[in-house]
Amino acid sequence: MADNDKVFAGSIPKFYDTLMVPLIFGAYAADMAELVAAFSPASVLETAAGSGVVTRALAPKLGADARYVVTDLNQPMLDYAAIRQGADGRIEWQQADALDLPFEDASFDVVCCQFGAMFFPDRVAGYTEARRVLKPGGRFVFSVWDRIEENAFADEVTNAVAALFPHDPPRFLARTPHGYHDIALIREELSRAGFTGIEVETREKLSRAASARDAATAYCQGTPLRNEIEARDAGLLQLATDRATQAIASRHGEGPVAGKIQAHVIVAAG
Numbered sequence: 582m583a584d585n586d587k588v589f590a591g592s593i594p595k596f597y598d599t600l601m602v603p604l605i606f607g608a609y610a611a612d613m614a615e616l617v618a619a620f621s622p623a624s625v626l627e628t629a630a631g632s633g634v635v636t637r638a639l640a641p642k643l644g645a646d647a648r649y650v651v652t653d654l655n656q657p658m659l660d661y662a663a664i665r666q667g668a669d670g671r672i673e674w675q676q677a678d679a680l681d682l683p684f685e686d687a688s689f690d691v692v693c694c695q696f697g698a699m700f701f702p703d704r705v706a707g708y709t710e711a712r713r714v715l716k717p718g719g720r721f722v723f724s725v726w727d728r729i730e731e732n733a734f735a736d737e738v739t740n741a742v743a744a745l746f747p748h749d750p751p752r753f754l755a756r757t758p759h760g761y762h763d764i765a766l767i768r769e770e771l772s773r774a775g776f777t778g779i780e781v782e783t784r785e786k787l788s789r790a791a792s793a794r795d796a797a798t799a800y801c802q803g804t805p806l807r808n809e810i811e812a813r814d815a816g817l818l819q820l821a822t823d824r825a826t827q828a829i830a831s832r833h834g835e836g837p838v839a840g841k842i843q844a845h846v847i848v849a850a851g
């Protein structure tokens with residue numbers, strides 16, 4: 582993973598939340614909230630919470646006395662999430678690296694993490710931390726994207742932007758969000774961290790946007806792909822977005838557009 586892949590700052594939190602979240606994260610967040618709430622946890626730790634889409638779905642499902650600690654590596658994402666959430670005395674917002682959690686052993690009934698593990702530079706270390714802070718019998722619930730070819734818009738945007746930089750194609754989407762989809766590897770790394778009773782479900786959904794341009798803008802400007810394009814030539818961000826728009830429109834029309842997305846949802850018992 583490149584250093585910039587984990588930088589969700591500057592304009593990214595706003596574009597991420599307003600464009601990416603409705604496009605691909607919202608539907609999976611509703612599922613994750615259901616899964617976590619089904620354990621009736623008294624205490625939940627969320628890692629890599631981003632702009633808070635899972636937090637908004639899960640908080641209403643937790644008990645009145647529940648403790649819900651919401652964390653992310655990037656403070657700007659957490660700031661955005663906290664403002665959108667509004668006042669809720671059960672929620673503690675805290676900047677934290679999922680690989681080095683500032684919590685006591687055996688503190689939580691559930692640790693959840695939606696589409697964050699792909700960003701961990703050392704997955705076994707991240708899983709070991711999740712397991713350390715879980716109470717005996719606790720659950721680690723998390724999700725990762727399937728391979729990029731199973732995720733239509735991400736694949737089309739990546740190919741379109743690559744054509745603009747043929748000698749040094751920006752590969753963020755393939756390398757990081759869609760770079761950790763091997764179920765056997767996920768199981769092995771969870772086992773190495775001490776988890777047992779690992780359940781993996783692959784879920785397909787439809788990603789919808791009002792227009793091909795909205796979908797392209799989400800990927801090109803609301804993710805660290807933006808950092809990669811700007812590092813090559815900041816003046817080409819708009820052209821890259823235009824090319825990605827054309828690529829999506831050529832397959833799905835100008836809009837409204839719908840494309841396949843697919844992810845693995847994992848529940849691991851400590």
Ligand SMILES: C[S@@+](CC[C@H](N)C(=O)[O-])C[C@H]1O[C@@H](n2cnc3c(N)ncnc32)[C@H](O)[C@@H]1O
Pocket residue numbers: 587589602606610628629630631632633634635652653654655658677678679680694695696697700701702
């Ligand atoms: C694709 S976003 C997912 C955010 C949110 N869970 C969602 O579903 O919208 C990935 C998030 O991982 C965070 N992240 C990256 N590396 C991290 C780490 N080592 N520890 C905690 N969070 C991390 C980023 O700041 C970003 O908010």
